[in-house]
Amino acid sequence: MRSVPDWLRRHPGLAFGLLAVLLAVLPFIVSIGLGRGWVRVLDFALLYAILALGLNIVVGYAGLLDLGYIAFYALGAYLFAWLSSPQFGLHLPFWLVLPSGALLAGGFGVLLGAPTLRLRGDYLAIVTLGFGEIVRIFMNNLDAPVNITNGPQGINLIDPISIGGFSLGARHTILGVHVFPPTFYYYLFLFFTLFTILVAMRLQDSRIGRAWAAIREDEVAAAAMGIDTRNIKLLAFAMGASFGGLAGGLFAAFQGFISPESFNLMESVMILCMIVLGGMGNIPGVILGAVLLTVLPEALRYLGAWQRAALGHVVVDPNDLRMLLFGLAMVAMMLYRPAGLLPSRQRRREFRAEDGAAEQEAASLYDAKA
Amino acid sequence: MDIFVQQLINGLVLGSIYALVALGYTMVYGILELINFAHGEVTMVGAMSALAVIGALLGAYPQAPALLVLPAGVLAAIMVCMALGYVIERVAYRPLRRAPRLAPLITAIGVSIVLQNAAMLIWGRSYISFPAILPHGSHPILGAVITDLQIVIVTLSVLIMLGLTLLVERTRLGRAMRATAQSREVAELMGVNVNTVISATFIIGSALAAIAGVMVSAYYGLGHYYMGFMLGLKAFSAAVLGGIGNLAGAMLGGLLLGVIEALGAGYIGDLTGGFLGSNYQDVFAFMVLILVLVFRPSGLLGERVAQRA
Amino acid sequence: MTTLLTVENVTKRFGGLSALEAVSLTVNAGEVYGLIGPNGAGKTTLFNCMTGLYTVSAGVIRLDGVPIHNRKPHQIVGRGFARTFQNIRLFANMTALENVMVGRHARTRTGVLGAVLHSRRCLAEERDSRQRAKSLMAFVGLKDRSRSLAGHLSYGDQRRLEIARALATEPRLLALDEPVAGMNPNERREMSELFRKLRDAGITLLLIEHDVKLVMGVCDRVAVLDYGKKIAEGVPDEVRRNPAVIEAYLGGAVS
Ligand SMILES: Nc1ncnc2c1ncn2[C@@H]1O[C@H](COP(=O)(O)OP(=O)(O)OP(=O)(O)O)[C@@H](O)[C@H]1O
Ligand SMILES: [Mg+2]
Numbered sequence A: 001m002r003s004v005p006d007w008l009r010r011h012p013g014l015a016f017g018l019l020a021v022l023l024a025v026l027p028f029i030v031s032i033g034l035g036r037g038w039v040r041v042l043d044f045a046l047l048y049a050i051l052a053l054g055l056n057i058v059v060g061y062a063g064l065l066d067l068g069y070i071a072f073y074a075l076g077a078y079l080f081a082w083l084s085s086p087q088f089g090l091h092l093p094f095w096l097v098l099p100s101g102a103l104l105a106g107g108f109g110v111l112l113g114a115p116t117l118r119l120r121g122d123y124l125a126i127v128t129l130g131f132g133e134i135v136r137i138f139m140n141n142l143d144a145p146v147n148i149t150n151g152p153q154g155i156n157l158i159d160p161i162s163i164g165g166f167s168l169g170a171r172h173t174i175l176g177v178h179v180f181p182p183t184f185y186y187y188l189f190l191f192f193t194l195f196t197i198l199v200a201m202r203l204q205d206s207r208i209g210r211a212w213a214a215i216r217e218d219e220v221a222a223a224a225m226g227i228d229t230r231n232i233k234l235l236a237f238a239m240g241a242s243f244g245g246l247a248g249g250l251f252a253a254f255q256g257f258i259s260p261e262s263f264n265l266m267e268s269v270m271i272l273c274m275i276v277l278g279g280m281g282n283i284p285g286v287i288l289g290a291v292l293l294t295v296l297p298e299a300l301r302y303l304g305a306w307q308r309a310a311l312g313h314v315v316v317d318p319n320d321l322r323m324l325l326f327g328l329a330m331v332a333m334m335l336y337r338p339a340g341l342l343p344s345r346q347r348r349r350e351f352r353a354e355d356g357a358a359e360q361e362a363a364s365l366y367d368a369k370a
Numbered sequence B: 001m002d003i004f005v006q007q008l009i010n011g012l013v014l015g016s017i018y019a020l021v022a023l024g025y026t027m028v029y030g031i032l033e034l035i036n037f038a039h040g041e042v043t044m045v046g047a048m049s050a051l052a053v054i055g056a057l058l059g060a061y062p063q064a065p066a067l068l069v070l071p072a073g074v075l076a077a078i079m080v081c082m083a084l085g086y087v088i089e090r091v092a093y094r095p096l097r098r099a100p101r102l103a104p105l106i107t108a109i110g111v112s113i114v115l116q117n118a119a120m121l122i123w124g125r126s127y128i129s130f131p132a133i134l135p136h137g138s139h140p141i142l143g144a145v146i147t148d149l150q151i152v153i154v155t156l157s158v159l160i161m162l163g164l165t166l167l168v169e170r171t172r173l174g175r176a177m178r179a180t181a182q183s184r185e186v187a188e189l190m191g192v193n194v195n196t197v198i199s200a201t202f203i204i205g206s207a208l209a210a211i212a213g214v215m216v217s218a219y220y221g222l223g224h225y226y227m228g229f230m231l232g233l234k235a236f237s238a239a240v241l242g243g244i245g246n247l248a249g250a251m252l253g254g255l256l257l258g259v260i261e262a263l264g265a266g267y268i269g270d271l272t273g274g275f276l277g278s279n280y281q282d283v284f285a286f287m288v289l290i291l292v293l294v295f296r297p298s299g300l301l302g303e304r305v306a307q308r309a
Numbered sequence C: 001m002t003t004l005l006t007v008e009n010v011t012k013r014f015g016g017l018s019a020l021e022a023v024s025l026t027v028n029a030g031e032v033y034g035l036i037g038p039n040g041a042g043k044t045t046l047f048n049c050m051t052g053l054y055t056v057s058a059g060v061i062r063l064d065g066v067p068i069h070n071r072k073p074h075q076i077v078g079r080g081f082a083r084t085f086q087n088i089r090l091f092a093n094m095t096a097l098e099n100v101m102v103g104r105h106a107r108t109r110t111g112v113l114g115a116v117l118h119s120r121r122c123l124a125e126e127r128d129s130r131q132r133a134k135s136l137m138a139f140v141g142l143k144d145r146s147r148s149l150a151g152h153l154s155y156g157d158q159r160r161l162e163i164a165r166a167l168a169t170e171p172r173l174l175a176l177d178e179p180v181a182g183m184n185p186n187e188r189r190e191m192s193e194l195f196r197k198l199r200d201a202g203i204t205l206l207l208i209e210h211d212v213k214l215v216m217g218v219c220d221r222v223a224v225l226d227y228g229k230k231i232a233e234g235v236p237d238e239v240r241r242n243p244a245v246i247e248a249y250l251g252g253a254v255s
Helices: A006-010 A012-033 A037-061 A069-083 A094-116 A121-141 A181-204 A207-217 A219-224 A229-255 A265-278 A283-311 A318-336 A345-352 A357-362 B003-032 B039-060 B066-096 B102-123 B148-170 B172-182 B184-189 B194-220 B227-242 B247-271 B278-295 C043-050 C073-078 C096-102 C112-117 C120-139 C155-167 C185-200 C212-218 C236-241 C243-254
Strands: A172-174 A177-179 B138-141 B144-147 C003-014 C017-028 C032-036 C058-063 C081-083 C173-177 C204-208 C221-226 C229-234
Touching (some): A037 A181, A037 A229, A069 A094, A094 B278, A121 A265, A121 B227, A181 A283, A207 A219, A207 C120, A265 A283, A265 B102, B003 B144, B039 B194, B039 B227, B066 B194, B102 B227, B144 B148, B148 B172, B148 B247, B172 B194, B227 B278, C003 C204, C017 C043, C032 C212, C096 C120, C120 C155, C155 C173, C155 C185, C185 C212, C221 C243, C229 C236, C229 C243, C236 C243
């Protein structure tokens, strides 16, 4: 990253210190500077960062296009709701429920991946998309004859996370200052984001990360070099899915309420957009993408206010415009900056390579004649 | 009433619409190995523009005969969609022909989001109902009922599919399309203008989508900016079921999927002891898709393509 | 002399075309075995069958007496059989060193947990992989290219890198598909030197090559394929004088 000032580069310890302090006080700065509502936005930015980093393992590292990623998020969220809400009268502690959600999602990742991962990339995209829709349809309809998901109404009154008797879902007064739930959740989410970053970084830099990269580059050659491509792809799928499940649990606890509505295809697409926009395969890029795409729509809400101020009424509802702009941005990014805002080293090369067709060719098993 | 026969009829009608849309997927895939993700939205745009034109015509001339208004609407839809198909290929796919595989798929998703939301801005969020100008007679058949509209849809679909088959088998353009599908390089060497062929493929596919879109909205009596999504997915599933890249496969797959869905929805309650109801109808398409891809990725009539992974 | 690889009546059909028809041969441990034949004879197809990329239509392939045909490629690599590709298939956007390190995959164990926790074993393995990869790169003559992108290397260097990558899997048997194609005479000499070094290191070599002089120079035994059939096998001098071989090559040269 050339944009980092030189003096910071010379003192990485100092840079880390500054970043840590900034992250620690960020919710207070934000709530004072922009208003309390923005802390919630910040929380969602972190949640999406976890999701995007998870999906990035699948799409960015292993090169598998997963369009049903949100289904894993949904599984994590619903499991949390089932195990800690009045729905079934269960109120298990979060440290049990969150990992279970990750595990369940990871398990479903394997279940879905096992039969489909030998398909070529674009087929996989459609199958995962179908899977996402199936999960949503079930969540929507499993309220009768046995009420499991409470149908379109969703599940309410989900327990907030509470650590050692300290509920993150309540207001506390600390040193005379009122601190609200979004601030507590901010720290929790920050912890999990850092955890996700650590896992993603270390995996990328390991034997497994290299195997993913190899499969992405040339699956046949990867197999011929001793990589069990099926298992390694499954692993990417399962890892990504578990982070989805984890984020889902966090989301359920944070919101206190979930419904199938929150888990539609557009959410999957949004997360994919974050990766594409930020820079596939590159952790800082992916985080940037997640933050941008969470914050921008909120900022776009001001568009409505401006229109009212300037024209007296709202001509175009900014909410309606939002997705349209995203769609355009996706197309434009692919056309003009396909490697993203902060591209990974590898992506940059890949898109710069004069002959992208070589990759397509590499995808075919047949040894072409020289 | 005989449920089986009735669901069979309903399935065949729906299936012939799926087939028309599936043809668009399959033709593009056959030539570019690209899943034109935005194809479902093209169908939606077709339906919505036909509704808009028909609505406007009836608004201006309330007494206008249906036989004039309907074709006008269909024609408008076809024109709009053909233009749309051409533009989509030029803007979103052609520049990325040599890019890594994921790139055009992502622009395709982008294009469908744009189309959906543009449609929502133009036509609003609510359902638009189809004006009551359609034939509404019905006839008993084998203990079930078939409506005039159903007859029209099936007949028209069959005619269109015949026409398309003739076009591909008998005309110069068709020959060029088949050559390009075999090998783009070789076709180019043989003097085929590949870009023209690709554009033509998109345009023809979009015209079919437009007609299918009008049929769907007429059949259900509704149009909506979100209608293209599911339809597109199902048609894609149908194309895969039949063997993607294969025209006859798309037709067969469409019809089969329609029948599977209709019968499935009719009997799922009995099959699961009342646990699952007909609101799971949409699940069938995906189940079929996943099962086909797992057990016979080449589809019913296709060659093996999955191995090329 | 022990037999390392046996191919028994292997047939491979693509639709109507028989790319291989009942081909049988045996490769002994420690030898350099050449596979020659005109274009389209089925040499690469045989490699693909042996290394698990194709399933055979009929026949048996054994490594150390254990059937390996219709096994998965990575299982075959695990048993000590590695290969290179005729049309170079490197991981073009990874560095040369990373390419070779990928070859270590089958010989290392680190799982998710180890990688994330940086377990002692993981770090040791990683260090070892890097070390071995570097020395392999030096061995094939790419000492200071480790940080270059594989795709940016010269053609000859890419072929060398493929060999280093295959060697990283610690093969007993290494199959090279036209490893000197596109190289100049000087490079070819270096390569035959390399082949000898490999054999001296105890690696059995299976070599597809069109350069008859090179084949005759380095191979202990040679088999000739033509139209999917083995038409000759033996020591180079024998094969060179075989009328069927001369016919196949002359026929090929005319067409
Ligand atoms: N996947 C495949 N599908 C169809 N035909 C194939 C396939 N692989 C190989 N063939 C055919 O099998 C025959 C043998 O090809 P192969 O590549 O093995 O020849 P080769 O001896 O390696 O030739 P060269 O010296 O040109 O590399 C050829 O006719 C080729 O077209
Ligand atoms: Mg060959």
